[in-house]
Amino acid sequence: xxxxxxxxxxxxxxxxxxxxxxxxxxxxxxxxxxxxxxxxxxxxxxxxxxxxxxxxxxxxxxxxxxxxxxxxxxxxxxxxxxxxxxxxxxxxxxxxxxxxxxxxxxxxxxxxxxxxxxxxxxxxxxxxxxxxxxxxxxxxxxxxxxxxxxxxxxxxxxxxxxxxxxxxxxxxxxxxxxxxxxxxxxxxxxxxxxxxxxxxxxxxxxxxxxxxxxxxxxxx
Numbered sequence: 139x140x141x142x143x144x145x146x147x148x149x150x151x152x153x154x155x156x157x158x159x160x161x162x163x164x165x166x167x168x169x170x171x172x173x174x175x176x177x178x179x180x181x182x183x184x185x186x187x188x189x190x191x192x193x194x195x196x197x198x199x200x201x202x203x204x205x206x207x208x209x210x211x212x213x214x215x216x217x218x219x220x221x222x223x224x225x226x227x228x229x230x231x232x233x234x235x236x237x238x239x240x241x242x243x244x245x246x247x248x249x250x251x252x253x254x255x256x257x258x259x260x261x262x263x264x265x266x267x268x269x270x271x272x273x274x275x276x277x278x279x280x281x282x283x284x285x286x287x288x289x290x291x292x293x294x295x296x297x298x299x300x301x302x303x304x305x306x307x308x309x310x311x312x313x314x315x316x317x318x319x320x321x322x323x324x325x326x327x328x329x330x331x332x333x334x335x336x337x338x339x340x341x342x343x344x345x346x347x348x349x350x351x352x353x354x355x356x357x358x
Contacts, residue, residue, distance in 0.1 A: 143207055144189050145238045146182065154179040158242035161321075161345055162284065168274045168323045168343075169296040174331055179242045186239045190333070201336040204253070209233045213255040216338075222260035223340075224306035225313050231255040234314065234342075243343060250342040252310075258326055258338055263301040273300030273340070274325035275308040278317040278347070300326075311342060321345045 158177060159167070167175045178186065190200060197203040205211055211233050223232075233253045240249035259268055275298030282295050298304050307324060315322050326340040 143203070144192065146185065151179075151182065151240065152245065154181050157244050159244070161244055161247060164243060164247070164343055165276065165280050165296060165323055168325050169276075171271050171274070171299065173272050173274075173325055173327050176241045178239065182239065182242075189239075199336065200334050204334065204337060208238070209235065209253060211253075213253075215255070217256045221256060222263070222303045222306055223254055223256045223258050223310065225310045227254070227256050227310070237341070244345075246345055248344045250344060251339050252342065254338045254340075256338070258303060258307065258340060260301075260303045260306075263303045264299075268300060268303075268326075268328070270328060271299065272326050272328040272331070273304045273307070274298055274323065275300065275304050275311070276321075276323050277308060277312050277315065278319075278321040280321040280323050280345075307340060315342065315344050319347055321347060 158179065164176075167173070177183070193200060193203050197206070205213070214230055217231065221227075231254065234250055235253070237249040237251045243249055258273065259265060276296050280296070281298075298308060300307065307326075311322055311324050322342055322344045324340055324342045329335060
C-alpha cells in the first residue's frame, strides 16, 4: 500500500502492535452476526477519525474523496434492485481494493472492500433482517469450524446470512478469490455500522491458504 492523502502504510499499521483477533475469532464474529465487534487498532481508529474530519473539510464528503482519489471511478448509474450483486455484475459496476483503514486482522489476512454500482440486496430478500444485521458468508473452508477439543468432533459449520442476495455475493467472492487458494469471509455491515453510506460496498477478509499452511499447519 502506498501512502497518500494521509493514508497509513502497511508498515505503520504493523507497528501498532499485535492484532486484536485471530483468524478463527474473526470468522466466529462474522458468523455470530454482531459485526459491531469488529474493530480497528485503537490508535488506527483515532487516526481514522482525524483523517475523516480533514478529508471531509477538503473534499466535502468521504465518497467524493474515494471516487476521485482512491477508486478513480465514475460509477455508472445504479442498476435496479432486480439485478443484485453477483458474478454476472459487469466489471464497470464495481471496484475491489484493499481497505486503507483495515480492521485489526492477522498479518497474513488481507482486508478488501468491494464498491458497487449494483444493489447488494435483491427485492424482498430478507430486507428488514439485513437492515438490522447485515449479510455475510464464507468460502474456501472458512465455513468449517476446527475441532473444539482433542476428543470432540467438529462443531456446526458456520453459515452465511443473506438469502439469494448473499448467495450471489458468495459466488462472486469464490470467483475472485478461488477456493483452492484462499479462505475468505465477506460481510456487509448494517447501515448503522457503515461509515461510508453513500457508496454501496461489502468487505472481504482473505487468507492465502499457502500462508495458513506454513503458519498453522496444512489446511484440511
